[in-house]
Amino acid sequence: MIGIEDLRVKNMTKTAKGSVETPGKKVRAKACLNRAILDGTPGERRRQLEYKTRIYGSVLVAVPPFHTSQTCAACGLVDPQSRQGCGRLFACTRCGHEDDADHNASVEIEARARRTSGSDINSTRSTRTVRVPADGRRRLREAPAPAQAS
Numbered sequence: 310m311i312g313i314e315d316l317r318v319k320n321m322t323k324t325a326k327g328s329v330e331t332p333g334k335k336v337r338a339k340a341c342l343n344r345a346i347l348d349g350t351p352g353e354r355r356r357q358l359e360y361k362t363r364i365y366g367s368v369l370v371a372v373p374p375f376h377t378s379q380t381c382a383a384c385g386l387v388d389p390q391s392r393q394g395c396g397r398l399f400a401c402t403r404c405g406h407e408d409d410a411d412h413n414a415s416v417e418i419e420a421r422a423r424r425t426s427g428s429d430i431n432s433t434r435s436t437r438t439v440r441v442p443a444d445g446r447r448r449l450r451e452a453p454a455p456a457q458a459s
C-alpha cells in the first residue's frame with residue numbers, strides 16, 4: 310500500500326496576482342512557491358504511482374491532505390503551534406513528540422491511508438512479493454494475453 314496526499318495542484322498553484330482593483334499580496338513569493346511545487350511535478354509523480362501500483366499489485370490510497378503537517382503522529386493533536394516558524398522540526402504541544410516535520414507528516418499520511426483502505430492491507434514490502442516473469446518484463450495485470458503464434 311502506498312499512501313499519498315490527495316493534493317489539488319491546480320488550486321495550490323493559483324496565481325496571487327489578483328486584479329487591478331484588488332491587487333494580490335505577496336505575488337512574487339507565491340510565484341516562487343508555485344515554481345517550487347511544480348518543480349516537484351506532483352501530477353507526474355502521482356500518474357506514475359497509479360500505473361506502477363497496478364503493475365506491482367499494490368494499492369495507491371490518496372488521503373485528504375488537511376493538516377497533515379500540523380497533526381501529531383503520536384497523539385493525533387492538530388495544532389499549528391506544533392510547527393513553530395514552519396521549520397523542519399515538528400514538536401507536539403500536547404505530548405512532546407518530536408520528529409522531522411516531513412517524517413511526522415508521512416506517518417500521519419500512512420495512518421490515514423490505512424484507515425481509508427481498511428487495516429488488512431499491510432504496507433511492508435516483505436509481505437507482498439512482486440512476481441517478475443521469466444523474461445524479466447513486467448506487465449500490467451489487465452493486459453490481454455499475447456496472441457499465440459502458430
Ligand SMILES: [Zn+2]
Binds near residue numbers: 382406
Ligand atoms: Zn502529540
